[in-house]
Amino acid sequence: GIAPAQRAGIASLEAAWQIDSTNSELLRRAAPAQGADILLAERQSGGRGRRGRAWSSPLAANLYLSLSRQFGGGLARLGGLSLVAGVAVAEALPALGYDGVRLKWPNDLLADGRKLGGILVEGGGEHAGPVRAVIGLGLNVRMPAAAAQSIDQPWIDLASLRDGTPTRNAVAAALLDRMLAAFDLFDAEGLAPFLPRYEKYDALRGEAVSVLTGNASHEGIATGIAADGALRVRLADGEGVFHSGEVSVRRVG
Ligand code: BTN
Numbered sequence: 001g002i003a004p005a006q007r008a009g010i011a012s013l014e015a016a017w018q019i020d021s022t023n024s025e026l027l028r029r030a031a032p033a034q035g036a037d038i039l040l041a042e043r044q045s046g047g048r049g050r051r052g053r054a055w056s057s058p059l060a061a062n063l064y065l066s067l068s069r070q071f072g073g074g075l076a077r078l079g080g081l082s083l084v085a086g087v088a089v090a091e092a093l094p095a096l097g098y099d100g101v102r103l104k105w106p107n108d109l110l111a112d113g114r115k116l117g118g119i120l121v122e123g124g125g126e127h128a129g130p131v132r133a134v135i136g137l138g139l140n141v142r143m144p145a146a147a148a149q150s151i152d153q154p155w156i157d158l159a160s161l162r163d164g165t166p167t168r169n170a171v172a173a174a175l176l177d178r179m180l181a182a183f184d185l186f187d188a189e190g191l192a193p194f195l196p197r198y199e200k201y202d203a204l205r206g207e208a209v210s211v212l213t214g215n216a217s218h219e220g221i222a223t224g225i226a227a228d229g230a231l232r233v234r235l236a237d238g239e240g241v242f243h244s245g246e247v248s249v250r251r252v253g
Contacts, residue, residue, distance in 0.1 A: 060141070063138065
């Protein structure tokens with residue numbers, strides 16, 4: 001890790017009883033000049049996933065948290081940020097007794113091949129200079145049966161992975177500690193230090209994948225992550241490099 005004096009730290013930490021979306025709320029506010037604003041919610045009335053999907057956010061069941069901070073280096077940097085957040089979460093969970101969590105590019109947390117959580121990075125700014133990012137994390141801790149019915153993909157929660165689920169506060173503290181340190185390092189050094197760390201959790205590497213871009217489908221073998229965070233795929237006619245936001249990926253193997 002890096003020395004505490006280099007850490008940008010927490011500008012504010014707030015827990016809301018209910019909110020539309022922790023990402024939306026932080027996007028409505030200005031980013032702190034220094035450090036990170038952190039917002040957790042007990043429940044979200046309009047939790048959002050990627051591609052406009054709803055994120056099931058029942059009361060006092062799971063973790064819904066967002067972090068807002070500035071990064072140097074311009075807009076192009078934001079692409080790798082969801083990978084950095086994923087690495088931080090994947091590295092924090094073993095200390096809580098959960099091994100075997102994997103990352104499915106660009107933003108899924110998997111356990112047992114099913115979705116344990118997801119990351120939604122939003123924000124913007126100029127092409128050069130500082131950009132503001134809001135990094136949202138939803139992590140299934142103990143999904144109530146009633147809420148589970150509306151989830152349209154295979155999912156899993158911490159409670160079904162082992163006995164003795166830690167409190168949501170304990171999970172949040174461990175994750176935030178890792179995320180804050182990871183974002184400081186990312187701001188200072190970019191994505192490079194995270195590429196070998198990501199590799200350990202890469203659920204797609206070596207797998208047959210189908211990448212959808214617009215209305216085209218590209219079949220190949222995932223070979224890892226490029227320096228800018230793009231997904232690399234060996235296709236029949238050469239290598240494909242796919243950027244977050246323009247594709248979705250399905251395991252076909
Ligand atoms: C995905 O897998 O599509 C990303 C899901 C991100 C969900 C989290 S919950 C906290 C934050 N607030 C939101 O509305 N979304 C993110």
